[in-house]
Amino acid sequence: MQLNDQLVTEYKSESQRARIMTEYWVGSHIACPRCQGTLTPLSNNARGADFSCANCTQRFQLKSYRGKSKSKLIGAEYRTTLKTHLSEDAPDLLVLRFQRDLTVNEVIHYRKDDICEHHILPRKPLGPNARRAGWQGCMLDLSSIPGTMIFPLIH
Template sequence: MNLKKYVELSSDYKSNSQKTRVFTEPFVAENFYCPCCGASVIGRKNNDKVRDFDCSKCNENYELKSKQGKSLGKIVPDGAYNSMLERIENNSNPNFYFLNYDKENFDVINFCAVPNYFFTPNIIIPRKKGIPNRPNYIMCNIDISGIPNSGKIFYIKDKKIIDKSKVLEDWNKTSFLKESHSVNSKGWILDTLKCIEKLEKTDFTLNDMYQFEKELKLKHSQNNNIQAKIRQQLQILRDKNYLSFTNRGNYKLK
């Protein structure tokens, strides 16, 4: 998919960030859909600082972050640090769209959605400096490398368009995380998902997961029984139909 026909919409703008916003927002509104229900998305015309799109059917909303380059990268600039943390704590942060495109021919390389429940405070990084004339107003970056792969729902990956049914399936596979209102409990589930992904296999054992004990202890220093917590998280993932127990101490992703 290509952005070129939308670029002329930004001709009256000087800032590169403004230009990118002006031509990527209509592109998304015209070509994509809500990954939760499949309905069209509607661009907001009032320059809402928190979200750029509303679903035309369900209650989901989305903020778009776009950049030039061959990959999405690890770090994406965002807005006010304290405001973002507050929204995460209150479960009021938006879902995100992330898009990157080739700066020479404007081909879209990757476009994905990330559900808001995949955001935790540890992936929100304060920038070292504030903004001019407001030194105490700290902006932030989003460390998207800290988001499990299961939380990155691709519409386009490496220029390949993903079937709509697959997009909807991938989004709803982890929708049970909406139930995790506690940042700590959600953090444990997300860290467990990251560990499972690092194994890079569909079938794995409890001993495979125990190898992450030290890593998880560093992230959850107040917990003194990491192995028991790992077993608990695997039980939750089984109950939510994310994986299955094949036999004692053995698991399989669905």
């Protein structure tokens, strides 16, 4: 299955293009991994989540990337990510991997209960000359989190 690049013709940023295409694809092709309900996109300003299940109300954060399988993914701001994933209403994580030709390879579901503080790794803060000096991102270490592949479907 392919991502739809017709959705992003006016965008120049590769990360914006990927975000829009992958969020649209998940909303169109993936059911809630917990209850098979419909995943509804949240507003672009929703913190820490991209979808909510219309049936069970579980929230989901989508991370996507192009290329080979990875055990670590770039996350957002460290403290915000930590706070989000350790909160009562933490989102589950969906990781979508696609290729240069926009073919979707896989979507893996990670349950929020399996994501712990030691899976969220701080990155070095940006230096004093950076536009966002002091800002600290994070990496999500997926290597020891049990994930369930939900696409392609396993029979």
